[in-house]
Amino acid sequence: MKILDHKKIRQKVKRLAIEILEHNYEEEELIIIGINNRGMQVALLLIEELKQLKPLPITLTRIRLSPADPLGSPIELEMPVEELNQKTILLVDDVANTGRTMFYACKPLMTILPKKIETAVLVDRQHKSFPIKVDYVGLSLATTLKENIDVEIQEAGEFAVFMN
Structure with missing residues (x-):
C-alpha cells in the first residue's frame, strides 16, 4: 500500500528543511550526513530544499556514511571524523524503526x-529499542x-513510500 506519493514526499521534505533551518539559523555550517544509500537520497532532497530557502545563511556540507550494517564492516565517512569536531551535524536516514542504524551511525x-x-528521517516507525530520538520527522x-516500510527515491523518477 502506497502511503506517500511523489508530491507528498516533496511537501514533507520541504517542511523538514524549514524546520531544520529554523533550529539552526545561527549556525555557520551544517554537516548533513546521509546514512548509506536511501538516507543519502533523503539527505540530497533536504539539501536541495534548503538551498531554495533564500537567503540561506548556512554553508551545507554533504557526507555519506556507510555501511548500514556496521557489524559486517567498519563504518566509513567521506570526510575525516576529526574535521567534524565542534560542528553541527544532522544525521539523515529514510526510515527510523528501532533506532539501531542511527545509534551505530x-x-x-x-x-x-x-x-x-540532530537526526532527521522521512518516516519514523516508533519502535525504538535504542536511545535515539528523531528530531525532524x-x-x-x-x-x-x-509491517515493512519501503522508501523509493529514484534520481530521475517518482518518489514513493510503501507499507507492506
Missing part, C-alpha cells in the same frame, strides 16, 4: 566532540513489527 562521532547532533507511523 553515531559510533565514529563518539571520538570527537561535535557542537550538536516527515511522517510518524504506528505500525506493527511485522
Whole structure:
C-alpha cells in the first residue's frame, strides 16, 4: 500500500528543511550526513530544499556514511571524523524503526566532540529499542513489527513510500 506519493514526499521534505533551518539559523555550517544509500537520497532532497530557502545563511556540507550494517564492516565517512569536531551535524536516514542504524551511525562521532547532533528521517516507525530520538520527522507511523516500510527515491523518477 502506497502511503506517500511523489508530491507528498516533496511537501514533507520541504517542511523538514524549514524546520531544520529554523533550529539552526545561527549556525555557520551544517554537516548533513546521509546514512548509506536511501538516507543519502533523503539527505540530497533536504539539501536541495534548503538551498531554495533564500537567503540561506548556512554553508551545507554533504557526507555519506556507510555501511548500514556496521557489524559486517567498519563504518566509513567521506570526510575525516576529526574535521567534524565542534560542528553541527544532522544525521539523515529514510526510515527510523528501532533506532539501531542511527545509534551505530553515531559510533565514529563518539571520538570527537561535535557542537550538536540532530537526526532527521522521512518516516519514523516508533519502535525504538535504542536511545535515539528523531528530531525532524516527515511522517510518524504506528505500525506493527511485522509491517515493512519501503522508501523509493529514484534520481530521475517518482518518489514513493510503501507499507507492506
